[in-house]
Amino acid sequence: MSISNDQAQAYWSENLRIIMTYLAIWFVVSYGCGILFVEQLDAIQFFGFPLGFWFGQQGSIFVFVGLIWAYVASMNKLDEKYDVHE
Amino acid sequence: MSLDLLTYLFIGGSFALYIGIAIWARAGSTKEFYVAGGGVPPVANGMATAADWMSAASFISLAGLISFIGRDGSAYLMGWTGGYVLLALLLAPYLRKFGKFTVPDFVGDRYYSSTARTIAVVCTIVISFTYVAGQMRGVGIVFSRYLHVDINTGVVIGMAIVFFYAVLGGMKGITYTQVAQYCVLILAFTVPAFFLSAQITGHILPQTGLGATLESGQSVLATLDKLSMDLGFAQYTAGKKSTIDIFFLTVALMCGTAGLPHVIVRFFTVPRVKDARTSAGWALIFIAILYTSVPGVAGFGRVNLIQTINGADNAGTEYSQMPVWFKNWENAGLLAWNDRNGDGKVQYAAGAAFEGKGGKPSFTDERGENNQRLTSNAIASADFDAGKQPFANEVYVDRDIMVLANPEIAQLPNWVIALVAAGAVAAALSTAAGLLLVISTAISHDLMKKTINPNITDKQELMYARLAAIVAICIAGYFGINPPGFVAQVVALAFGLACASVFPAIVMGIFYKRMNTQGAIAGMLTGLVSTVLYMWYFVWGGGTPDEYFMGISPGGFGTVGMILHFVVAFVVASMTPEPPKEIQDIVEDLRIPRGAGTAHAH
Incomplete structure (x- = not known):
């Protein structure tokens, strides 16, 4: 390991914070919009779909794709910042 | 070109491609x-x-x-x-x-x-x-x-x-x-x-x-x-x-x-x-x-299926007028028709047209007066709830044919x-x-x-x-x-097991340095055994849906197994010694991306 212990700890805790942020979005979109609050959202029409139905069957998937790529970008930046990239 | 020839060509051509790649690589x-x-x-x-x-x-x-x-x-x-x-x-x-x-x-x-x-x-x-x-x-x-x-x-x-x-x-x-x-x-x-x-x-x-x-x-x-x-x-x-x-x-x-x-x-x-x-x-x-x-x-597919079978007037279609895909899939055993009201028309609505679990037809080798395949478990009565639907259901459609039959139903090339x-x-x-x-x-x-x-x-x-x-x-x-017997449930079992046994063990291995052998083993066994027993009981052991734990069907029980896995692993790990220094170092090391190199040979 080329970096100091403190650096490694700081890297890890920033990493955890990034993961928690993205997982929070992941949870709200899939379990929130797609399952728990569907009935309220279904009252809203979205391009011909009841909004809750759209989140459950399509919208959440688009958000998942966006989340992974945003995570990739965040981590690449973090790796550079702590000079642990390859 | 005929459909058969085209199918041979497409499937044969793709196989040749796969085998070619396999030899090359x-x-x-x-x-x-x-x-x-x-x-x-x-x-x-x-x-x-x-x-x-x-x-x-x-x-x-x-x-x-x-x-x-x-x-x-x-x-x-x-x-x-x-x-x-x-x-x-x-x-x-x-x-x-x-x-x-x-x-x-x-x-x-x-x-x-x-x-x-x-x-x-x-x-x-x-x-x-x-x-x-x-x-x-x-x-x-x-x-x-x-x-x-x-x-x-x-x-x-x-x-x-x-x-x-x-x-x-x-x-x-x-x-x-x-x-x-x-x-x-x-x-x-x-x-x-x-x-x-x-x-x-x-x-x-x-x-x-x-x-x-x-x-x-x-x-x-x-x-x-x-x-x-x-x-x-x-x-x-x-x-x-x-x-x-x-x-x-x-x-x-x-x-x-x-x-x-x-x-x-x-x-x-x-x-x-x-x-x-x-x-x-x-x-x-x-x-x-x-x-x-x-x-x-x-x-x-659903709209097309209903409209093709029930026709524009929503009253059913004569069997002799049904498109050829209907008969093809009937020959493959994944569609069946039981003319319950004897009018010679195929009618699709809610309810089973055949007796037994899932309403699946058991075909005999005989053909009926319209040349349809006969079954040994056709429901004889033509009763239906007139308040809910216009006629009794006469059709069995296997869910698996939707994607395969869709292009035929829609008359695509x-x-x-x-x-x-x-x-x-x-x-x-x-x-x-x-x-x-x-x-x-x-x-x-x-x-x-x-x-x-x-x-x-x-x-x-x-x-x-x-x-x-x-x-x-x-x-x-x-x-x-x-x-x-139950392909769908068996696949649900695969997911339940992966969720209850493999996933938590790996996540804790990465994110919880303190997790040790004892905790991991106890956790994996708990997740594995609880999920298998629950599914076993409800799929093969005669359990009924009103006995579900908190209303959770067997397919979703993997989640409960995973929660049990985490809890048991934490409790056991906290009562047993922490993992050796070199293991904790490994965990530290895998959290830092640099130096992955090539997959280690042992």
Whole structure:
């Protein structure tokens, strides 16, 4: 390991914070919009779909794709910042 | 050109391509056999992962399932895609950094215990076998319909093809074959979806087509709701399952996806940690192309099916006037008609037309007065609830035919139908090959090399891997020819086990340094045993739905098993000594991306 212990700890805790942020979005979109609050959202029409139905069957998937790529970008930046990239 | 000739051409041509790639990319060393030498570019790995992941279930069954259950299908759509977020964020980069070949490798080394390794091997083998059985069946169904051979011959042909490239090529051959298979299967899924969507809604993309407004002035979804309710079915956009059941099912499918060994192992094949993250992103894009088309295909297929069978006047169609696809699928045994009111018309509505579980027809060899196939379990009475529907249901439609029959129902050109057949075969074969590889690796590497006899040479290990692949193919073929009674439940079991046993063990191995052998073993056994017992009781042991724990169906119980796993593991670990220093150092090390190098040879 080329970096100091403190650096490694700081890297890890920033990493955890990034993961928690993205997982929070992941949870709200899939379990929130797609399952728990569907009935309220279904009252809203979205391009011909009841909004809750759209989140459950399509919208959440688009958000998942966006989340992974945003995570990739965040981590690449973090790796550079702590000079642990390859 | 006739449909038969085109189908032979498409399927034959795709097989020639797969075999050609297998010969070009055959494996020479164990490292090439297990992880393709660790040098697969992320985009290619993303495609291979997508093909590996999207099985006959995704290609053939998912749209059919949603077509029939509507809103509740969300659990599968979200569950089977949302798992990739967990993979990318929680597992893939760290496992790549760890740099071994298999899931049992990680569990065994991280928990410094061959008991833990052996439990992981058992989980891997059970999960992969339950999963592969369904694939071989899928190949059989497609061959029997399009090549006019019986299902068993179809399974044997599929076995021979998989044998050729999995045994020869190992991971390297499989990866590049899967890239080709992804291209075939995604074309085969999206081309008819575009056609269908354009035909019904005027939108080319099924993603927006499902929200379109039809000539009648009603939206597609409102039309579906009305058609369904007029015939006594539940409203398409309303859920039937309880919220808690859907919630638990979705968690089980997501965490199960992230814990499936044949998916995880794909992330060992890329050169760097960074590439592991990127290839999860690519994989999900490639998967999303299919998954976001599925709701459209399901909806359009449902409208087409109802309108074709019941006719423009919604009163049914004379059997003699039914299109040829109806009779083809009837001959394949996946459609059946029971003329309950004796009017010679085929009528489709809610309710079963045949006795017994699932309303499945048992065909006899005889033909009726309209030349329809007769069954031994047709419901004789023509009673129905006149308050709910206009006539009694006379039709059995197997959910699995929706995707395959869709192009025929919509009268698309023959080459589209042939393409769909080739795509279905590609989907089933790519997944089967990935699973067989995981099984053979678990046996040759984790069991022979790491547990039983560490002294075998690389060459011997490779020979064991190929032998194990051959045995695994034969067993998978046996399950394909004699499928276990409840294929859907068996697949649910695979996800439940992955969710309750593999996923938590790996996550804690990375994120909780204090987790030790005792905690991991206790946790894995708790997750494994509780999930198996619960499913066993409700699927085979005669349990009834009103006995469900908190209303959770067996498919969602993996989530409960996972929670138990975490709790038991924490409690046991806190009462036993912490793991040795060198293990804690390993955990520190796998959290830092730099220095992943190539997959370690042992």
